[in-house]
Amino acid sequence: MKRIAESTVRRLSLYLSFLEGIERQGLKTISSDELARLGGTTSAQVRKDLSLFGSFGKRGLGYAVPELSKQLREILGLGKQWRVCIIGAGKIGAALARYRGFAERGFIVTAIYDIDEAKIGKRFESLTVRPISELEKDAAKHEYDIAVVATPAESTPAVVKQAVRAGIKAILNFAPVQISVPSDVTVRTVNMAMELEGLSFALSNRAD
Amino acid sequence: MKRIAESTVRRLSLYLSFLEGIERQGLKTISSDELARLGGTTSAQVRKDLSLFGSFGKRGLGYAVPELSKQLREILGLGKQWRVCIIGAGKIGAALARYRGFAERGFIVTAIYDIDEAKIGKRFESLTVRPISELEKDAAKHEYDIAVVATPAESTPAVVKQAVRAGIKAILNFAPVQISVPSDVTVRTVNMAMELEGLSFALSNRAD
DNA sequence: ATTACTTTGTGAATTACTTCACAAGCATCC
DNA sequence: GGATGCTTGTGAAGTAATTCACAAAGTAAT
Structure with missing residues (x-):
């Protein structure tokens, strides 16, 4: 399959979020034109984006909402469960450990790591902060798919290297x-x- | 001046962050090639990005680090002080109210708003949560430049409308x-x- | 002062992304 | 069942962004 642009993937995400709203309202079909209006794009863009993956619409009618929604979830790889670890138990890391949005979308947060001795052993929700040195060993068992990196600038390159090696x-x-x-x-x-x-930048360069 | 792409502005930000690091290390000049390597792009891209705003380099030498750094800050409109209000005093809003990074970069957080009676009057750092109904009146006095919107999906469109009207x-x-x-x-x-x-999506579509 | 070497700035070429525009498919009505 | 109306899917055209490639401008060394 040919390379898909990041901008396309962002729009697919966006379409999915609209479809979920529309599905809740109970509407059965939607046209590329309506989707475009919601997403601030054009109907041709919507159709082209979708056509990269198949033809999901019916001419004259539009797209069946639950069907398209299901297809997009499939395309985006939702439905699978992805295993996530958080690296860095500072403010952001801690907030992320408490964040419900991961589980809702099938992202299972399995562990949180830090270098700092003082933070190791602390608990966030059901997770206990583990030493980063264990990451590679843990990964062998747990098969992490995604690392969320929330570390200070200085320690980030080393942490990323470890994640990649894992x-x-x-x-x-x-x-x-x-x-x-x-x-x-x-x-x-x-x-x-x-x-x-x-x-x-935008504020500084308005109207010229 | 002609339209600048968002991707260009993102790269300028990135270059600036590299330059600040390099300045701290005391290096005096840098080539487009080194900047490109740091930013994961090409030297031609770096030069083209910068040439949209002027010619800041010396042929044969590269760019003077403090000079280019200053120019980029100017281009990005840093140096000015921007007035910011936060709308939504939930988890994200509260975290942002405590976030030091704003002030460090010249973004002055002046107020935080919410609709919820229960949250009004609460304090975060030096800020007291105000009712969103006051936004427009306050804006007349304070001239907010930027609104940070951290509200639930449902209330967002109304809140944005108010911000725009303000x-x-x-x-x-x-x-x-x-x-x-x-x-x-x-x-x-x-x-x-x-x-x-x-x-x-990326994980689901690897290697095909 | 000449030569050798480096690196910028920028038109031209290329590649990527978006929009146009229309034939083809489906539903509905008479 | 033919005509009408609507909307998709997609080549072709048009824009936008990136990369190429090289003359021009500078430094340094002899």
Whole structure:
């Protein structure tokens, strides 16, 4: 299958969230045009995005909501259960350990790690903070799919290296640094400073 | 000046963060090639990004680190102080109210709002939660530049409408929904579910 | 002052992404 | 069952973003 752009995947996520809302309202079908309006895009874009994976619509009618919803979940690999570990038990890590949204979407948080002696043994919900040195050994047993990295800038490169060595193929990065990984590992970075700077840029360059 | 792509702005942010690190290490100059390596891009990309705003380098030498750093801060509109209000005093809103990173970068958090009677009057750091109904009146006095929206999905559209009516031109959206605003308002959305789904997609479609 | 070497800045070429536009399919009505 | 109306799926066209490739400008060494 040919390469799918990240922007496409983001839109698929978005469509799915709309479909779930619409499904709850009990509507049975939806057109590419309505989906486009919800997502701030064009109907052609919606159809092209979906057509990369198959033809799910009926001409003249649109898309059956539960059907398309199911297909998108399938495409996005939801439905599978992914095993997640959190690395870094600071403020963000702790907040994530308490976050309900993971389990709701089939992401099972299995462990939380830190380097800091003082934090090891602390409990967050049902998880006890473990030393990062155990990561690789644990991974051999537990087969983590995703590492959520929430460490300070300095320790991040080393932590990422360990995660990669442990065979983890997807990283959600909250550390305020760029991370480098082999090409078979996927990274998504969430960086407050970068988002704020983007807004600052937009504000500074309005109307010229 | 011509339209700058969001991807370009993201890279500028990234370059700036590298330069700040390099400045601390005391290095005086850097080449587009080194910046590219740090940022996981190409030297041509770096040069093109910068050339959109001027010519900051010296042929044969590279870029003077403090100089380029200063220019990027200028381009990104840092240095100005931006006035920020947080809307939504739930978990995320509360965490953001305590977050030090805003002030460090010149973003002054001035107020936090909520609809919920029970939350109004609560204190986070130096801020007291105010009723959202006061937003517009406050904005007339305080001239907010940025609203950070951290509300549940249902209440978000109404809240965003109020923020727009209050004259706010930039929104950082943590609510798990798409928000629609007039074209002179800039929005950046941070959505955990969407990031996780992106990783799930990548994991599901490896090696084909 | 000439030569050798480095690295920028930028048009041109390429690649990626989006939008257009329309034939084909399906439902409904008369 | 033919005509009408609607909406998909998709090549082709159009934009946008990235990479190539090289002249121009600088440094350093002799």
